[in-house]
Amino acid sequence: MSHEWDVVVVGGGNAGFCAAQSARERGARVLVLEKAPREWAGGNSYFTAGAMRTVHGGLDDVAGLVEPFDAGCVDLDPYSEQDFLGDLDRVTGGRCDRGLAEILVSESRQSLSWLKQLGLRFELMFHRQAYEVDGRFRFWGGLAVGVLGGGKGLVADHLTAAAAHGVTVRFDAHVREVLTGQDGGVEGVVLAGGERIRAAAVILACGGFEANPAMRSAYLGPGWDLAAVRGTPYNTGDGITMALGVGAQPFGHFSGCHSVAWDAGARPVGDRDLTNQLTRGGYPFGIVINADGERFVDEGADFRNYTYAKYGAEILKQPGGWAVQVFDAKTTPLLRPEEYAAPGATKIEADTIEGLAKALRIDETRLARTVEEFNRAVTRERFNPTVKDGKRAEGVRPVKSNWAQALDTPPFVAFPVGCGITFTFGGLRIDEAGAVLDTAGRRIAGLFAAGELVGGLFYFNYPGGSGLTSGTVFGRRAGRNACA
Structure with missing residues (x-):
């Protein structure tokens, strides 16, 4: 053995840094091993919008957590456990998994305060989670707090905090095996x-298998090898594979994943400049x-927040694995500029629906009929983007349950989208301490896990902002208990 540490953390994203800091607080000598080179620091965390779902008591509660803001024109309802x-x-x-879910929820708020103590900065996400109605900004969808600077800010702050607190980080350090002793306990990597x-102790926090096309096809099914990867190309399932190799119990939804509507012209793996700006989340309008x-x-x-992570899979099922989001002059002002006006956004504009169809190489008559039938089906309720307004499109299949407005005001704008995979839901089974369990339900001595490779929390779908919070909560637990 060439080195000796108290705790080795495999993976340098949010979950890994949280695990490392938690162990370091207890006096451990901590080494973070990151497979990627320095220029790809941060794993998938770098590519996020930085949203973190947390329990809170309303505006007064979060005011002490986030950067200063004008509270006089803001409405933010409490979000309870x-x-x-x-x-x-x-x-x-x-x-x-009820036990994991209760831990995630009950420790969400205190975990964000802990991150702030480490030096991370937060803001109210006016640009993503609030709309102005009658002169007031109202937050919606149970999500309001995000890391200042998004994923880029999150990773930069984590690196600064790691250096300040004596956490050693090595890049270009590809862990390929977990070492175990004769008793089955972990001894290193x-x-x-x-x-x-x-x-x-070893803490695995190196993500799922979303960047591994062979594993995607094997577990998610045919066609998933064609999905674009939203984030890092280095999350190839290594941690899951290594842990299964020493007897860990697979757990969770292995045929499920977080996937979104993603710019059809995006590169096959994450863009370090545009990161989350390639998402196309304005489809409700x-x-x-x-x-x-x-x-x-x-x-x-x-x-x-409650549909975007499952609609990427629906797009992949369509002919050719792509789709188009269509808006008119009334609805385009509701689209977030950081996504829909991002540099190089794939966009088509026309004065008529038929012209839009022609540019998209879609049957003009069929698209015109689809839009005409939809417009006739729109009900008369008042449109309000901050609540489920019940403004429906009825008598069409599928119905549109809220926020339906007739597309009748040119110019018409189309955004072609494909499926962008974020992370996979299947992974390792852990207990309340973050310890990895074997196939008999017993702890593998010295082995812990946190982040995207923890199975059992998400099935089919996921509430937006839960991923970073989960990595923080269970990374913190894993680091603390690894020191025991």
Whole structure:
């Protein structure tokens, strides 16, 4: 063995840094090993918008957490533990592991305060989670707080905090094996090239298998090898594979993932400059059609926070694996400029629906019929983007449950989208301490896990902003208990 540490953390994203800091607080000698080179620091965390779902008591509660703001024109309802648990239960079809969910929810608020103590900075996400109605900014969808500077700011602050608190970080350090002793307990790791690093505990926080097309096809199914990767190309399932190799128990929704509507012209893996700006999350205010000119989802089924992570999979199912979001002059002002006006956004504009169809190479008659039928089906309720307004499109299939407005005011704008995969839901089974369990339900001594490779929290879907919060909560627990 060439080195000796108290705790080795595999993976340098939000979960990994939280685990490292938690262990360091207890006096441990901590080494973070990151597979990627320095210029790809941060894992998937770098590519996020930085939103963090948390329990809170309303505006007064979050005011001490976030950067200063003008509270006189802001409405923010409290978000209780019951609200958070209810959202988790609802969007996962009741399958989320109750014990893990309760830990995530109950420790969400204190974990954000802990991050702030480490030096991370937060803001109210006016640009993503609030709309101005009657002169007041109202937050919606149970989500209001985000890291200042998004994923880029998050990673920069984590790196600064790690250096300040004595956490050692190595890049270009590809861990390929977990070392175990004769008793089955973990004794360290082996890097590509053969270097052995001894440690009393190892925390796996190196993401899922979303950047591994072979594993995507094997677990998610045919066609998933064609999905674009929203984030880092280095999350290839190494941690899951290594842990299963030493007897860890697979757990969670291995055929499920977080996937979104993603700019159809985006590169196959994450863009370090545009990061989350390639998401196209404004679909609740328009319609989404496939290559046949037909709608295929209820764009207004719920707030974007509760549907965007599952609609990427619906796009991948369509002919050619792509779709188009269509808006008119009334609805385009509601689109977030950081996404829809981002440099190089794939966009088509025309004065007529037929002209739009021609540019998209979609049957003009069919698309015109789809839009005409949708427009006739729109009900007369008042449009309000901050609540589920019940303004529906009825008598069409699928219905649109909220925020339906006739697309009748040129110019018409179309944004072609594909499926962008964020992270996979299947992973390792952990207990309340963050310890990895074996196939008999016993702890593997010295092995812990946090972040995207923890299974059991998310099935089918996920409430927006839960991923970074989960990485923080369980990373903090893993680091603390690894020192025991």
